[in-house]
Amino acid sequence: MSAVLAPRVEILPIGHGDIDQMLEVEQGVYPFPWTRGNFVDSIAAGYSSWGCRVAGQLVGYYVLMLALDEAHLLNLSVAERRQGMGFGARLLRHAMSGARRGGATTLLLEVRPSNGKALTLYRHFGFQQIGVRRAYYEAEMGREDALVLRHALTEDSA
Template sequence: MSAVLAPRVEMLRIGGGDIDEMLAIENRVHPFPWTRGNFLDSIASGYSAWGCRVTGELVGYCVLMIAVDEAHLLNISVAEKRQGMGFGARVLSHAMRVARQAGALILWLEVRPSNGKALALYRNFGFQQVGVRRGYYQATDGTEDALVMKHDLAEVSA
C-alpha cells in the first residue's frame, strides 16, 4: 500500500508581491477584472487580503474591507482550473472568520445575477439577498445589476 500525501493548503496574507499571480487569475475568470491599481490601492488602504495556496500555488484569494462592525467582501476569485474543488468555499469561510475576528457582525457583498456559481456558493453559506444595485457592473452590452447580499456573522465561530 502506498502512502499519498495530501497537498498542503494554506490561507496566507496577500501582499504587493502576490499581485502578478492575482492578476493572472483575475484576468482569466472575470470579464471586467480588477486592475493592478485596484489591488495595490486595496493593499495600501489596509484592506484584509488573503490568498489560498496549494503547495505554494495561488489558487484563490479574497479582499475584505472591514470597518467597525461590518465587513464588505470586495473580491473573491478562484483560478479557473481550480473551480469546483472546494477552494471558493475555503476562501469564503476564511473571509467570514477574519471578518468576525475583527468584530464584524455582518458581511456584505455584491454579485452579478449572471454568476450562477457564485450565487450558489453564497446561498449555500446562508447569504440572503437584501437589494439590487441597478447598473452596478460593466457588461459587454452596457451594464449589469448587482445583487446585494448579506450574512449575519453572529453564528460564525471566531
C-alpha cells in the first residue's frame, strides 16, 4: 500500500521578492490588474501582505490595511486555475483573523458587481453591502461601480 501525500499548503508573509509571482496571478485574473507600483507601495507602507503557497508555488495572496479598529482588504486574488479549490476562503479566514489580532472590529472591502465568484465568497462569510462607490473601477466600456462590503469581526466570524 502506498500513501499519497497532499501537497503542503502554507500561508506566509510576502514581500518585494514575491512581486513577480503576484503580478503573474493578478494579470491572469483581472482585466485591469494592480501594477507593480501598487504592490511595491503596499509592501513599503507596511500593509499586511500574505501569500498562499502550494508545494512552494504562489497560488493566491491578500493585502490588508489596518487603521485603528478598522481593516480594509485591498486585494485578495487566487490564480485562475486554482479558483474553486478553497484557497480564497483560506486566505479570507487568515485575513479576518489577522485583522482581529491587529485590533480591528470591522473589515471593509470593495468588489466589482461583475465579480460573481468574489461576491459569492464574501457573502458566504457574512459580508453585507453598505454602499456603492460610483465609477470606481476601470472597465472595458468606461467605469464600473464598486460595492462596499462590511463584516463585523468577532471571535467566531471566520
